[in-house]
Amino acid sequence: MGINRRRTVILNHMFFIGPAFLFFLAIVLIPFLLGTVYSFTTWNGISTTITWVGFDNFVKVLTNDSQFLQSFIFTTKFTIAAVVITNLIGFLFALALTSKIRSRNLLRTAFFLPNVIGGLILGFIWQFIFIRGFPVIGELTSIPFFNLPWLGDASTAFWGLVIVFTWQISGYIMVVYIAALQSIDYSLVEAARIDGASKLQILYHITLPLVVPAFTVCTFLTLSWAFKIFDLNLALTNGGPYDSSQSIALNIYLEAFQFNRYGLGTAKAVVFFIIVATISLAQVYLMKRKEVQH
Amino acid sequence: MEQRYSWKTLTLESFMILLACVFFFPFYFVIVNSFKTLSAIMLGAGALPEVYMLTNFTEAWSAIAFPRVLLNSVIINLFSVIGLVIIGSMASWRLARYPGKLSTFLLILFVSAMIIPFQSIMIPLVQFTQWLGLIDSLHGLIVMYFGFGSAFTIFLFHGFIKTVPIEVEEAATMDGCSDIRLFWSIVLPLLRPMVATAIILNSLWIWNDFLLPLLVLQDKELRTIPLAVYSFFSLYSKQWGLAMATLLMSIAPILVLFLLLQKHIIRGVASGSVKG
Numbered sequence: 169m170g171i172n173r174r175r176t177v178i179l180n181h182m183f184f185i186g187p188a189f190l191f192f193l194a195i196v197l198i199p200f201l202l203g204t205v206y207s208f209t210t211w212n213g214i215s216t217t218i219t220w221v222g223f224d225n226f227v228k229v230l231t232n233d234s235q236f237l238q239s240f241i242f243t244t245k246f247t248i249a250a251v252v253i254t255n256l257i258g259f260l261f262a263l264a265l266t267s268k269i270r271s272r273n274l275l276r277t278a279f280f281l282p283n284v285i286g287g288l289i290l291g292f293i294w295q296f297i298f299i300r301g302f303p304v305i306g307e308l309t310s311i312p313f314f315n316l317p318w319l320g321d322a323s324t325a326f327w328g329l330v331i332v333f334t335w336q337i338s339g340y341i342m343v344v345y346i347a348a349l350q351s352i353d354y355s356l357v358e359a360a361r362i363d364g365a366s367k368l369q370i371l372y373h374i375t376l377p378l379v380v381p382a383f384t385v386c387t388f389l390t391l392s393w394a395f396k397i398f399d400l401n402l403a404l405t406n407g408g409p410y411d412s413s414q415s416i417a418l419n420i421y422l423e424a425f426q427f428n429r430y431g432l433g434t435a436k437a438v439v440f441f442i443i444v445a446t447i448s449l450a451q452v453y454l455m456k457r458k459e460v461q462h
Numbered sequence: 463m464e465q466r467y468s469w470k471t472l473t474l475e476s477f478m479i480l481l482a483c484v485f486f487f488p489f490y491f492v493i494v495n496s497f498k499t500l501s502a503i504m505l506g507a508g509a510l511p512e513v514y515m516l517t518n519f520t521e522a523w524s525a526i527a528f529p530r531v532l533l534n535s536v537i538i539n540l541f542s543v544i545g546l547v548i549i550g551s552m553a554s555w556r557l558a559r560y561p562g563k564l565s566t567f568l569l570i571l572f573v574s575a576m577i578i579p580f581q582s583i584m585i586p587l588v589q590f591t592q593w594l595g596l597i598d599s600l601h602g603l604i605v606m607y608f609g610f611g612s613a614f615t616i617f618l619f620h621g622f623i624k625t626v627p628i629e630v631e632e633a634a635t636m637d638g639c640s641d642i643r644l645f646w647s648i649v650l651p652l653l654r655p656m657v658a659t660a661i662i663l664n665s666l667w668i669w670n671d672f673l674l675p676l677l678v679l680q681d682k683e684l685r686t687i688p689l690a691v692y693s694f695f696s697l698y699s700k701q702w703g704l705a706m707a708t709l710l711m712s713i714a715p716i717l718v719l720f721l722l723l724q725k726h727i728i729r730g731v732a733s734g735s736v737k738g
Contacts, residue, residue, distance in 0.1 A: 180641045181556060185568065188553035188612040194594065195587070195609020196575055202586035261478075268467055269475040277724050278482045284720045284727070285713050286670025288688045292695055293488055293709055296507075296702060301491045304508040335485070340731060347732035396579050399672045399688075403695070417581045421673070424585045433585050441582040448577050 207435040212428050225435035235411060236436060239419040242326070242412070243395060249330045250337075250394035255386055257334060258341030263371075265342070266349045276346070280339035287336065291403025294332045295319070322412035325405045329413060332400060337393065341386045348382030349375070388451055395444060416440055496706035503702045518707035525698075526690040526708055527682075532715065535669060535686045537600055542607035543664045547657055549608060550615030555649055557616070558623040559631070569620065572613040580610075580673065588677050598680050606678065607668055615660050622656040623649075655733075662723075662730035669716060687712045 207226070210219045229236055261279055265272045282290065298318035306314030318324045352375065360370050398417040401407065407414035407422075414422075420440060424433030495503050496518055497511040522528070557565045587606075588597070596602030630652075634644050650657075672688040679685065685693070691712050698704060720727060 177560075181560070183642070184552045184556035184645070188549040188608075188616060189568065191549065191605065191608040192572065192575070192612045195591070195606050196578065196583060196613070197571075199583045199587040199590050200575075200578055202590060203583060206586060264474055264478050267474060268471045269478060270467075271475060271479060275478055275482055276728065277721075279485060280724075280728060280731075281717070281720065282485070284666060284670075284716050286672060286688055288670075288672045289691055289709060289713060292691065292705070293492055296495070296706065297488050297491055300495075300503065300507040300702065301488070304506065308508070335488075343728055343731050392579075396581070398581070399670075403692075417579070420581045421584075425677070430585055437582040437585060441578060444579050444582075445577050 203434045203437055206431060207438045208431075210431045211434075212430055221431070225431050226439070228432065229435050229439060235414070236416075236419055238411070239414045239416045242414065243397070243416045246326065246329060246333075246397065246415070247391060247394040249326075250333050251387060251390045253330065253334050254337045254341050254390050255383070257338045258386065259345050261338065261342040262345030262349055266346055276343070279342055282336050283340045285336075287397075287399030288403045290332060290336055291400045294328070294335075295404055298328055319405055319409075321409060325409060325413040329397070329401065329404060332404060333394065333397070336400070337390060341390065344386050344389075345379065345382055348379040352378050384452065388448065391451060392444065392448060395447070492706050492710055495703060496710045498703050500701060500703050507702075515703075518703045519711065522694075522704055522708040522711055525704070526694050526712075527685075528690075528711060530683065531685050531687050531690040534600065534684055535715075538603055538607070538675075538686060539665055539668050541601075541604045542611065542668050543661050545604065545608050546611040546615045546664055547660050550612055550660065551619050551650060551653055551657070552645065553612070554616040554619035555623055555645060555653075558620050559628070569616075572616050576613045576617065584673070584677060591678065597678050598684065600684060603675060603678055606674060610674070611664050611667070615664065618660050618663070619653065619656055622653065626652050658726060659730040659733050662727050666727075687715075 208220060208222060210221055210225075265276055265279075269275075285293075302314045302316075302318050305311070316324050319328050356374055356378075357370055360374055365373070396417055397415045398421070401413065401415045401418050405413045407418050416436075417440070420433055420436045423429055423436060491507065494510055495507055497514045497516075498518075499515065502511065557569050591597055591602065591606065596605055626649075630648060631644060634648055635641075639648075670688065672692065675686050675689050676692070679689065691708060694708050695705065
């Protein structure tokens with residue numbers, strides 16, 4: 169029995185785990201490792217001679233590439249604005265839609281809806297809204313906001329991206345917060361009310377601490393989505409005007425597939441990975457410490 | 463909450479409905495302008511069309527070869543998602559039921575790889591998958607989705623399986639049930655709620671995915687909906703009427719599906735809200 173049984177267990181392991189692992193290995197792990205190797209070379213994607221250059225690419229990317237630096241600054245600013253605004257709006261929507269209002273189910277569907285459309289198509293839709301729609305509203309209402317040169321200069325391109333990102337993501341974030349709010353034990357709120365706590369006190373001392381896990385999840389989600397923004401960026405501004413709104417992801421794409429500098433592109437990709445991994449881990453670690461223990 | 467429907471609630475309700483209307487105004491613009499000529503749009507993009515023209519739609523239909531690209535998107539989505547659910551649930555069941563050093567190592571490997579951004583893999587991916595012969599074919603793209611989706615799908619199922627009691631499985635094994643039959647006829651049916659979540663979350667991602675198909679599909683015949691929209695805009699970006707009809711057509715399938723399945727989709731998002 170012993171050896172035969174062991175063999176069956178191992179064969180079964182391979183049968184069940186093997187397929188997923190092989191696809192994962194071929195599509196994610198090997199390319200990731202290859203990319204790390206290429207980042208130390210001058211490979212251009214075609215030539216068969218690959219020259220080893222050590223850390224040259226990294227030095228170039230970090231010290232001598234003003235566009236990469238600009239993309240990094242743009243992406244960081246965008247991420248900060250996007251994380252704060254989407255979480256604030258998502259949470260306020262969630263609070264409103266867990267109150268007594270009657271149309272809450274309908275509204276939940278309505279606010280979530282933009283999320284099922286991909287960033288590329290949303291970008292094209294909003295390009296039209298900014299270029300043709302906003303001026304029309306501006307004429308009718310004469311609110312200065314709508315008469316700005318939307319997408320025409322660096323700051324309107326930046327805020328244009330933030331607006332569309334918020335429109336796309338807030339509904340998703342709202343759904344996560346609604347789930348968290350609904351799981352709060354109502355007797356806690358009731359007890360506080362009987363003890364004479366005001367609504368704001370209940371929100372601050374009971375509701376907020378209990379939804380910290382949801383804050384962790386939502387901040388993590390919005391942070392990584394915003395930092396990796398690509399589709400929406402490409403469709404709405406295409407990095408313009410004058411490359412002022414070029415995200416890191418778009419910068420890496422152009423480096424590799426427009427300029428064919430694969431070595432440099434993979435070095436940027438490695439730097440990008442290190443940044444994403446660091447902020448993800450740091451953020452989860454910091455937020456975990458603040459969670460309420462049950 | 464015990465308070466009755468007061469004027470405060472009414473104010474909040476009206477305000478939220480107003481906000482929902484603001485949220486929807488982009489759709490209004492797309493819809494009304496898709497029925498107009500270019501000159502009518504230039505005169506006033508906000509007004510309702512004087513005459514409802516369908517020519518934009520018929521032109522857009524053939525300009526992006528809509529039936530073809532819709533079929534491609536459906537094929538890719540269907541096979542990728544079914545495959546992911548099968549290989550993902552199989553692997554995570556085994557990993558959860560045979561804890562040990564190897565299982566822990568594999569699980570940590572899968573989960574930590576979820577942090578890797580697509581842009582960090584895409585350059586060598588194109589070269590390596592070309593060598594594997596996966597470039598420029600629908601089945602090749604489907605295989606790539608198996609690879610990219612497996613970590614997240616395993617992550618979803620693994621958390622769920624740990625909450626399913628093991629006793630039924632033990633009893634079946636005692637009765638001489640093989641592992642394969644045990645999985646198909648007993649375990650998989652128990653996983654149904656998570657199967658739904660995995661289908662929904664993977665579909666939303668794959669249906670809208672743009673960069674991966676852009677990099678690995680060159681043949682025009684193989685284009686998905688986002689690719690067709692992208693190439694349309696690089697040709698006729700300022701023909702707004704035609705463009706709006708194209709956009710409306712390309713979001714129609716997912717919108718209809720969403721409205722039909724909204725309860726399940728929103729529940730799926732709430733229960734699987736972890737995708738990075």
